[in-house]
Every structure is written in C-alpha cells, then in structure tokens.
Amino acid sequence: MINQNPKRSDEPIWWGLFGAGGTWFAMISPVTILVVGLLLPLGIINPDAFSYENMTHFMANIFGALFTIGTLALPIWHAMHRVHHGMHDLKFHTGTAGKVACYAFAFLVSALAVVFVLMVG
Template sequence: MINLHPKRSDEPVWWSLFGAGGTWFAMISPVTILVLGIMVPLGIISPEAMSYDRAADFATSFIGALFVIATLSLPMWHGMHRLHHGMHDLKFHTGVVGKIACYAAAFLVTALSIIFVFMIK
C-alpha cells in the first residue's frame, strides 16, 4: 500500500548546504589560497594591494561580506554534514543529538562569520 501522507524530510536542506559547501571548497578556496597564501608572499601580487585598509574595505562591501561569510561558513556546513553521515557509516549512531551538534557547530561558524564581518571597522 502506498503511503499518501509520507513524513517530510529535512534532508534536502542539509544536502543543499552540503553541496554548496563542497562546490565552494573545491572551486573558490584553492584560488583564495593561491592568491593570499602563495602569490602575495612571493611578491607576484603587491603586498600593498593586500593592506589592512583595502582588505577591510573589501570585507565590509556587500560582495566582500558575502565572500567572507561564504568562505567561512559553506565549507563548515559541508564538513559537518560529512561528519554526521560519516559517524553513521562508522556505526556511531548518535541520532538526533549528533545531528543537532553537527549542524549547530556549522550554524555557530556561520553566525560568527556574520558577526565578524559587521565588526570590521
């Protein structure tokens, strides 16, 4: 018999954040690491271009704030979703408590990144 009133799942929300975080981590983070971690220290990009005032101006602009928040929070959502399902795969069945703990940690990083962006300057 077909269940005409199936229970709604919250999994699409977590999978969308997982996918967005994985995509961001695979596509944007390497470029950010290349520019900030390799090109600036080697002098390929002028250190004056990465001065505190310029970086703070970028981070407080609308696009820059979204970039900083996404760079900090989306990979965290990806990692926490992976951790939650990885624990299940390893037979650590933490249930709802584990799910809440994982996603609360990702939410905390998201909230702190938003607070961080608004506290600059």
C-alpha cells in the same frame, strides 16, 4: 502500497548546504589559497593590495562581505554534514543529538562569520 502521508524530511536543506559548501570549497578556496598563500608571499602580488585598509573596504562592500561569509561558513556546513553521515557509516549512531551537535556547530561558525564581517566592515 504507497504511503499517502509521508513524513517530511529536513534532509534537502542539509544536502543543499552540503552541496554549496562542497562547491565553494572545490572552486573558490583553491584560488583563495593560491592568491593569499602562494602569490602574495612570493611577491607576485603587491602586498599593499592586501593591506588592512583595503581588506576593510573589501569587507564593507556587499560582495566582499558575502565572499568572506561564504569562505568561512559554507565549507563548515559541508564538513559537518560529512561528519554527521560519516559517524553513521562507521556505525557510531548518535541519533538526533549528533545531528543537532553537527549542525549547531556549523550554525555557530556561520553566525560568528557574520558577526566578524559586521565588526570589521
């Protein structure tokens, strides 16, 4: 028999953030690591392009601010969703407390990313 009044789930919200974070981490983070971690130290990119003044101008721009927030916030949502479901898979059932702890930590990092961008930009 089909339940005519199913309970609403909040899981689509977490799966959406999980997917966005995983996509960001797979597509954008490697390029960021390549540029900042390899090309810049090897001198292939001019270090003046990443000066403090240029970076503050970048973060003052809406696209730069969103890029910085996305780089800091989205992968943590992905990671915390994995931690939450990983604990369940390992038979470490924390219930609602574990869910709240994981997603609260991700929210805290996201809020700190926004504060960071607002303070610098």
